[in-house]
Amino acid sequence: MPSIKHFLFLVLFVLSCSCKSSRNLVYFSDLQSTAISQTPIENSTEPKIQTNDLLSISLSSLNPESNILFNSGMLLPANNNNSSSLYKVNEGYLVDKNGEINFPVMGKVQLANLTIEEATEKMTTLIKKYVKNPIVNVRFINFKVTVIGEVNRPSSFTISSERINILEALGLAGDMTAYGRRENVLVIREKNGVRTAARINLNNKEVLNSPFFYLQQNDILYVEPDNKEKLSQTNLVNRYIPIFVATITALAIFFGNARK
Template sequence: MRSTFFYLFFLLIASSCGSSRSLVYFKDLEKSPNYTEEVKNKVNPKIQPDDLLSITVSSLNPESNVLFNNGVLQTIGGTSSGVATSRTNEGYLVDKDGGINFPVLGNVKLGGLTKEEATSKMVAEISKSVKNPIVNIKFINFRITVLGEVNRPSTFLVPSERVNLLEAIGLAGDLTAFGKRENVLIIRETNGIRSTSRINLTSKEALNSPSFYLQQNDVVYVEPAKIKSLQSGDSSFYIPLVSLGISVITALIFLTK
């Protein structure tokens, strides 16, 4: 009788934890271990307002290099010294119209272009003054934010300028057991328009989602499961009391037999 009581008590505790949930990513891949598919949803990030760009120029002319990279040359005795005046090293901030203020060239519109397209445009503009320039452009503030049911929610700088949803979740220490893998929210702002999309990480179709590859300033939000909401709500105070009451009643029934 006592063993039966403990068995029922264990079932009671287990049932109070809520229905079971799958914590497996891409569980529909279990039937196809050799799954292969062409990647068609990878996109290059486009330059947007408030992006911070690092732009360096190299050429065979040392004076032009200093001029384009620093803005102004100091002169001593009527000759260029090759030393630039101080300039902030924070990069070039893209304004609301997509333009940057670049030495010699003035305002250059790069908004809406990929990094490769912007590099080609800068090379074409600088080539009017310097022969065969080499231009390198990098995003300084390429960042993504991961919030919700993850182990380390935070904003992360991405030096590689390319990150997918799984990598972002990895940076945040993976989802907790309460994270809803089937309904991950992506918040994105492009050209002044905010959009949202949802991805089901329990299905392999997530790999083909247009939002699987993140863009700069994307926000990833992982919703909590219902059981977490119950635990954190006002009703959670009564759940242990109800369970305790049921346990006591069950024990009394068995002991009186």
């Protein structure tokens, strides 16, 4: 029937007009698929201790009394004859606004702007004045990043390795949704009393060399939604076009069979 065919053509025309151009959902889409790209890693930096960081500082030595003394709030386990056991601090040491921690026996110790390795060396040197051959372990307790916006599982994540990049953070959050704008991801960072906001394009391979590719403690990653894309998906015309097409197709088949 010509009328059915004409109506079907009209519906398909409306469908084609309502369809948006496809969005680029591929990370680093400008990387050649057949080539090997190698660049030296120059943007990876060790995180430095900042104010309000919470540190775990543990001591192991051959002297059980020193272990108890410097591992604040800890006691030897019952029936433990191994005096070199490693003791862990439960609550940790808070870096105050002056960049100092309050450590047993030694009092205030300046650790701000040091890497974990540098802080470990400094604490080891200081404790050697009181303990022979100490083994000191310093770690972040509150090294976390927050991922929000158009991701499947927005949340704050505590990082045990103290090293994470943007892709790993997105992986923890279940990756972006289809509505996430990969070309306009916002990183918010607070460091030394300065708040920095930077936008990066994850469609572009150059982000691999960005100083914001590797995240630091307390960074916030915000994935901006594509509101136009969302709006098009909720548009009534787009919502009911598949139903119209299915209905007209069924009618065309029905009347086509009826004419035979």
